Amino acid sequence: MEISRRSLLGSAALGTAAAALPLSRARAQAKPVIKIGVLNDQSGPYRDTGGLTSVECAKMAVAEFSAQMSGYTVEVLSADHQNKPDVGAGIARQWYDQGVDVILDVPNSGVALAVAGVAKEKNKVHINSGAATSDLTGPACNGNIVHWTYDTWMLAQSTGGATVKAGGDSWYFITADYAFGHKLEGDTTALIKAAKGSVKGSSSYPFPGTTDFSSYLLQAQNSGAKVLGLANAGGDTINSIKQAKEFGLTMDIAALLMFITDVNALGLEVAQGLHLTESFYWDMNDRTRAFTKRLLPRSPDNYPNMDHAGVYASALHYMKTVNKMGVAAAKADGKAAVAAMKALPTEDDCFGKGSIRADGRGMFHSYLFQVKKPSESKGKWDYYKLVQDSDPEHAWRPLADGNCPLIKS
Amino acid sequence: MLMVFGYNLGPILGQGVLGVVNGAFYALLSLGLAVIFGLLNIINFAHGALYMLGAVVAWFLLNYLGIGYWPSLLIAPLIVGAFGVLLERTMISKLYKLDHLYGLLLTFGIALIVEGLARNQFGSSGLPYSVPESLRGATRLGFMIMPTYRLWVVVASFIICITTWLVLEKTPIGATLRAATENAALVQSFGVNVPRLVTLTYGAGVALAALAGVMAAPVYSVNPNMGSDVIIVVFAVVVIGGMGSILGSILTGFGLGLLEGFTKFLYPEASGVVVFVLMIVVLLTRPAGLFGKAS
């Protein structure tokens, strides 16, 4: 008697608890739903680089495309990967298992590499707009991913190349100690060496979590190099530049990866004269201005940077591909969907006409900008003057140099 | 350039000086922790979170009430200290009769709550807090350019540490407090309200942490993770210095900053580990810490 009462109690309690556990989704829908997941950093150093504005860009793309959706609807989800590869991979795995078809954005190269692996494993799609490592179209490339927006090679070529050409032939790097930082430093070093320059040294700092760069800046100053290369991004770049000013650093600063949102946080007083490369600028032409105007009501605090624009453009391109393939085919086979994306030329208000190469590389213009002086700027967000426009054929690493397994075979 | 063991003296001194700035924070924080543990036997795992709270309050005072750095140096510690008093009265004091580890677990929980709330509010990469006008600028030290503010941090924390030590070792109230921790019943029988003394001491230790937080805001920015980044190191400093010894904590704090600075110059990858290696070595050879009394 006692035992059965106890066991009943026990099972009842456990049963109620089990009912609260995450359930597997049932799959009975009326119209097929394409699910887009926007995965990025919403609370850490990259929250302004991507963050909620990226989610709004995806939603806007979906809203604008809704009239053309043939026989399906689109749902947008979002999550914060906290810059942790295991969190990002876990969310990606769970999303893909529960019906998400494509994951967008994913800044942070370490997380991006992990998500790329999961996309291949589950045969789904990942279009990266936020991460930099050129390995995504190199040794880590696979048939389920596309690398939109930018990468470390393009940045090194543009910002690095311009700095070296202007006489910066000795460098010291301050590098974020993870995949992105090392790759950016590596790609830029290759460029410097090819131009017969030298690298005097480098400091890798723990990422994320470092807010005080004083000892690394001191080492840089003491190295005697002409240029301080910042192989970091977001909040870290902002802190590095601010503190460099505080410590009276006399070196030239090459901010290898910087977005307009970072310039906004620094202010023109501090940021003026810096060279940086983006593949999108809101004030570039009529189409980009129109896009920005449409986005602003959804994102009143932030003008879009290239990461945000990339999320918008990649969402649009994916949906166009779904239209072409048919929903069922697109959902069933991620690899086929990516192949179809490569076959279809891209066109949107942000990047204009472009294409996706066989190794997954998005081929767009890259623009070298210089930050305006406060006197040259007519208002908030009017920050850039164009120094150089590299066309798609020359902005990116040549296909043969990438060591992408898809190309070799 | 002067050469020492084949290295230029300039860069070594530069890293050493920067290290002493870090050491100033270690000393201030371990001072508060040593007071709380050494005198009250409370393992205050919330110390890092309260340090962060001091910085947050200072930021809040500046951005919402227009109260600048100098008044914040006084107001923020008072506010956070009062919060500490509240914690002690409502929760911590109930655990004195239990195993010390429950105190650790409780304050650990409190730290999680405070830090989680701050992260939700402010994200995890921090908010800038500008250096006050009067402390801007820098001094040329020959081997480096030293921002005036960081110089102020070193001097101010040194003064605070010495003052606290003097109060505890050389004044009547300090003597009463030390007596109370050794034999509370006896001191109570002299008419001293021991529980209130304990509460106020906890509040004072917390206030010291908050003061360190205000001073840290312009250097490290106001970052919800700043407490958890530093708490383990601070515990290690207190353990190395000797858990009952105020002087031990101060000296070890500054000393560790210096040691880390030199390590950053010679072998940067090891700078995070050196404190733990030191702690293990000390605990195995001098179990009571460098300045502690063997119990």
Place this chain on the structure above:
Amino acid sequence: MNTTIWGFSRPQVVALLVMIALFVVAPMMVYPVFLMKVLCFALFACAFNLLIGYAGLLSFGHSAYFGMGCYLAAYGAKHWGLSAELCVLLGGSVAAGMGLVFGAIAIRRQGIYFSMITLALAQFTYFLCTQMSFTGGEDGIQQVPRPALLGVLPLTNDMAIYWVVVGVFLLGFFGIFRVIHSPFGQVLKAIRENEQRAISLGYRVEQYKLMAFVLSTFIAGAAGGMKSLVFGIATLSDVTWQASGTIVLTTLLGGLGTIFGPVVGAVIVNTLEFYLAPFGSWVTITQGVIFVACVMVFRRGVIGELGAKLKVAL
């Protein structure tokens, strides 16, 4: 007279059967990968509970062993092509080796000093992991394949590896149970209750503590190894002191020194994490609230309270 089956009292047998039944039924309703995460952490919590609940040792840096188990198993699977059970054993063995060395250092001191030393050693391990190339630093070891069991049974299917995880968990669970109810376990309990007395009775207390420590770290490492094979990734998150804090919470919430407490604790903590993760740091805040609540008013934990109400030991 208490009738026991393999040392389990009758109420415990009932609880055990309920638990096993749930393992069988749950994957039909709940996402299997989530269940496997719970099982790995439940095993880790059981290992931790062995130390704190039965030997009275609060190891505050226990995730160092779990995390190293993760790394070693991941490395073994990815770079050495080891089969699944070898990866898990590798994780457990390396963790046990660490446990032997670190335990020997830490056990020299008692109480809070013991805990501080374990914490310092764990931080030491964390920093080593950030520097060593085999761990992959901030990126971790990614894209770890799921090796076959015994070299023949493929585990790529989530349900296949689920049963392996259940098997490993039950093995560890029974193992710990038998240890607790053995003469060795009795001595541990005596040491926890009154160490001086145990010494005066002639027991080599340090050796017993070290043995318990090594056993605990072995199981923790095996649990970690299992986890990295399931998720295909091993990162620094697994060796942080915050992760150690979570396992303390899990065991405290479930009930220190109970048999089923760690399992229930793992279910609750992981479920909370799952539901609260989209809401930023609410996971951390909730964990903090549970810590405070457990210490102030709920010291016996869920299973402890349940056991007290029903007047049985669970």
